[in-house]
Amino acid sequence: MSDATPTPTATPERPQLPAQSPPVDPAETAVAGDKAASAGRLSWWRGDGGDGAKRNLGLIGVLAALIVVGAITKPDLYGDPNWVWNNVLAILQLASVVGVVTVGMTFVIIGGGIDLSVGAIVALAGVWCTTVATQSYGAAGMIFTALAVGICVGLVNGVLISYGRLVPFIATLAMLVAARGLAASISNKQTQVSSSTFINDIAARKVIGIPILVYILGAVVLAGWVVLNRTTFGRRTIAVGGNPEAARLAGINVRRHTMLLYALSGLCCGIAAIMLTSQATSAQAAMANLYELDAIAAAIIGGTLLSGGRGTIVGSLLGVIIFATITNLFAINGLSIEAQNMVKGGIIVAAVLVQQFQFKSVTRLLARNRVTTAT
Amino acid sequence: MALPEDDPATASAEAVAEAPLVEAPADTVAGEVVLRLTDLVKTFPGVRALDGVQLEVRAGEVHCLLGQNGAGKSTLIKVLSGVHQPDSGQVEWRGEPATFANPQAAMKAGIATIYQELDLVEDLSVAENAFLGHEYRSFGFVRRGRMARHTRQILSRLGHGEIPPGRMVRSLPAAGKQIVSMARALSHEARLIIMDEPSAVLAHDEVGNLFRIIRELTAQGIAVIYISHRLEEIREIGDRVTVLKDGRTTAANLPARDTPTRDLVSRMTGRTIEYVFPDRPSDDTAGADLLQVEGLTRAGEFADVSLNVRAGEIVGIAGLVGSGRSELLETIYGARLPEAGSVRMNGKVLRPGVGAAVRAGMGMAPEERKSQALLLGEPIYRNVTLATFGRYARLGFTNAAKERAEADRIAETLELRPRDVDRPVRTLSGGNQQKVVVGRWLLGGTKLLLLDEPTRGVDVGARAELYQVIRALAAQGVGVLLVSSEVPEVLGLSDRVLVMREGRVVREAAAGELDENTVLDLVMAGSLMEGAPA
Numbered sequence: 001m002s003d004a005t006p007t008p009t010a011t012p013e014r015p016q017l018p019a020q021s022p023p024v025d026p027a028e029t030a031v032a033g034d035k036a037a038s039a040g041r042l043s044w045w046r047g048d049g050g051d052g053a054k055r056n057l058g059l060i061g062v063l064a065a066l067i068v069v070g071a072i073t074k075p076d077l078y079g080d081p082n083w084v085w086n087n088v089l090a091i092l093q094l095a096s097v098v099g100v101v102t103v104g105m106t107f108v109i110i111g112g113g114i115d116l117s118v119g120a121i122v123a124l125a126g127v128w129c130t131t132v133a134t135q136s137y138g139a140a141g142m143i144f145t146a147l148a149v150g151i152c153v154g155l156v157n158g159v160l161i162s163y164g165r166l167v168p169f170i171a172t173l174a175m176l177v178a179a180r181g182l183a184a185s186i187s188n189k190q191t192q193v194s195s196s197t198f199i200n201d202i203a204a205r206k207v208i209g210i211p212i213l214v215y216i217l218g219a220v221v222l223a224g225w226v227v228l229n230r231t232t233f234g235r236r237t238i239a240v241g242g243n244p245e246a247a248r249l250a251g252i253n254v255r256r257h258t259m260l261l262y263a264l265s266g267l268c269c270g271i272a273a274i275m276l277t278s279q280a281t282s283a284q285a286a287m288a289n290l291y292e293l294d295a296i297a298a299a300i301i302g303g304t305l306l307s308g309g310r311g312t313i314v315g316s317l318l319g320v321i322i323f324a325t326i327t328n329l330f331a332i333n334g335l336s337i338e339a340q341n342m343v344k345g346g347i348i349v350a351a352v353l354v355q356q357f358q359f360k361s362v363t364r365l366l367a368r369n370r371v372t373t374a375t
Numbered sequence: 376m377a378l379p380e381d382d383p384a385t386a387s388a389e390a391v392a393e394a395p396l397v398e399a400p401a402d403t404v405a406g407e408v409v410l411r412l413t414d415l416v417k418t419f420p421g422v423r424a425l426d427g428v429q430l431e432v433r434a435g436e437v438h439c440l441l442g443q444n445g446a447g448k449s450t451l452i453k454v455l456s457g458v459h460q461p462d463s464g465q466v467e468w469r470g471e472p473a474t475f476a477n478p479q480a481a482m483k484a485g486i487a488t489i490y491q492e493l494d495l496v497e498d499l500s501v502a503e504n505a506f507l508g509h510e511y512r513s514f515g516f517v518r519r520g521r522m523a524r525h526t527r528q529i530l531s532r533l534g535h536g537e538i539p540p541g542r543m544v545r546s547l548p549a550a551g552k553q554i555v556s557m558a559r560a561l562s563h564e565a566r567l568i569i570m571d572e573p574s575a576v577l578a579h580d581e582v583g584n585l586f587r588i589i590r591e592l593t594a595q596g597i598a599v600i601y602i603s604h605r606l607e608e609i610r611e612i613g614d615r616v617t618v619l620k621d622g623r624t625t626a627a628n629l630p631a632r633d634t635p636t637r638d639l640v641s642r643m644t645g646r647t648i649e650y651v652f653p654d655r656p657s658d659d660t661a662g663a664d665l666l667q668v669e670g671l672t673r674a675g676e677f678a679d680v681s682l683n684v685r686a687g688e689i690v691g692i693a694g695l696v697g698s699g700r701s702e703l704l705e706t707i708y709g710a711r712l713p714e715a716g717s718v719r720m721n722g723k724v725l726r727p728g729v730g731a732a733v734r735a736g737m738g739m740a741p742e743e744r745k746s747q748a749l750l751l752g753e754p755i756y757r758n759v760t761l762a763t764f765g766r767y768a769r770l771g772f773t774n775a776a777k778e779r780a781e782a783d784r785i786a787e788t789l790e791l792r793p794r795d796v797d798r799p800v801r802t803l804s805g806g807n808q809q810k811v812v813v814g815r816w817l818l819g820g821t822k823l824l825l826l827d828e829p830t831r832g833v834d835v836g837a838r839a840e841l842y843q844v845i846r847a848l849a850a851q852g853v854g855v856l857l858v859s860s861e862v863p864e865v866l867g868l869s870d871r872v873l874v875m876r877e878g879r880v881v882r883e884a885a886a887g888e889l890d891e892n893t894v895l896d897l898v899m900a901g902s903l904m905e906g907a908p909a
Contacts, residue, residue, distance in 0.1 A: 243751075246747055249708070
């Protein structure tokens, strides 16, 4: 381009496209100078973002408070390190199945959708993989079936929503009803016992003192974090949920991506179905009841914006663990499940209230930092 | 090349020519002072948004506020409308010191604000919007009949008695919505109406209507604070001008008609802009055909449009809102499906869809940058690389370090301020946001850039920078197809100009062969070259 550069007198401020440093007002340099230097910085673990990380600290605070409550109400139990370790594992195990579902749900919500059918998909996948016919193919056949059923049902959701242009709420509500119905008809409303020791061992066994279910949760969470923060798939998810029109005009295939998000959620449901079947050593059409509510609640407590475009996997995990800890706390103290549900409801509301407050303060902070921006 | 109004003589000549249209501005300017701001200061931590603003507004005048993005105009409006409270300084409202604790208080005092993004409830009727928050009611029931009558009265006062008070606001065009906003202001018995870039959402002929309404309002003694980036509007409608820069008043109460543009610009920017548009290359440097569009048609939007853009050439499309120009651009870009016709890049027919267009080397900066182009909460670098992050990725894993570095390079090239690519785009000014949108397509070998209103809401200084960038891109062999409502922009920036009216290309010529009046004639009435072949 150098040969086409006009005379400097005519265009004194023309930017050169391999850039040279142009003259800048001193006032502006003062603001931009120190920031500009940091533009290339990078930490490999970065990704969940500044305010996301702050919110997660708040969730850890809530968790700490719950533990303190536990320690006050049952000081004798909390004084025993062995018991505490086992209790932590029990909580994580309790959180594991819903946790896996929540990871998928988090992707769907960040992508601007919602999946009400996750509980039904878990049930359908669980039932399908424990039919006599499927069990005859052994553990590998059962696992394959559960995952395949999850992905396929998720794809149906995705196709209806992205190509059939159904509202996600409606499409997945219909799937919720339909998938449970199909599960009931496949199982003939019976409980199907799993005779595969491999499957049943998943929930029963520990490796280095930690239940296998917790490893699965850890693996899914880690994979979810990497996909959301380090891959093009994750970046597209945020773009599609944050501003679908901008994503489309930037050349992102919004429909295909939306479809894939529901398939991903279905895959997570398939994994959860195996875990849950293993826990109960059986499957039935009524299993995983209301998991959609637990998963949505956990994601929202974790700071995922229901309107899409923002959310973190770590936050969702913390949300699930907080719920499991509350259940655990109530169980230790011998309190009723009704009281538990009321407290959970309160926590959901409180979490969202706190989030709104935080969000406002964050945006206010940003507004204060604006310098060249007031218009 | 210089803008026509850069010459003070031309400017005053225009003013004289328009004088008969405006009734007795001298009288109205002599009205009592309704609003006086003295040494107004408003700080947010880290920034003095207002740093000593003086402003004096008289009853019955149109007082224009001029300033670049970031000069403090928005903050000033928010202080006046009760959204923010000043830290120090006096607000004198109708002769008495006043503070507005909240927007309701300001409205009650008689200050109404019409924001750029109109704050109407789309699914309520015209009357319900006009009286939103202070409905006529008795025993908890809304008195719809009385409200409708009063609304009709107000609308006819605005010269728009034809708008039915019961009509849903959603079904009104942008200009109609603006009139409803004004009706709301009048329903509050406003003595001062603040208009933040009211013409930005209007087509050319609608602006004339807006001005007529403003003149009627001021004739009734209502004061108007008018904010616009378009100097020609200020010349036409304004009585006096106050210029803000960096939160300070740099010039107060200049006569709107006679102050030379050069003076206004230099007070806004602190420098004199002599050449707004970059020079065209002296010889024809454009290369082979890059884009070929043939017979492109979408019913109700545009019909049988054929055009071509060569490498290194800037082609401008002039036309009004509604002439089909934005729709045409989106169709070329694959965001809308054509009903007939073809789009070819480098001789190859494009498959439908934006993805194919982007892969073929197209990039588009859409008209509405906030709703169509940006992820406002995401950092700058992710917005810059929104179309290209896949190219820096390996095996599906993104390369954030590379993206930041590339975005920073773009930020430096475009003189983005502040140049911190981790900052959310939300915190940037309009001009800088536009640079982010354009910057997106400087990455990854874009061959053809489609620009839809690239300088809307962008201040004079940033505009000049954007023009330079666009011309520099063309010099590198990028083809540019530009759409703008501002005829001088199309003429000044383009090599070749197409004029669109009612979905058809009515004239194609080298930019040098057309002047503003010819284009305006073509664009509006078409009296000169009715049906001329493209």
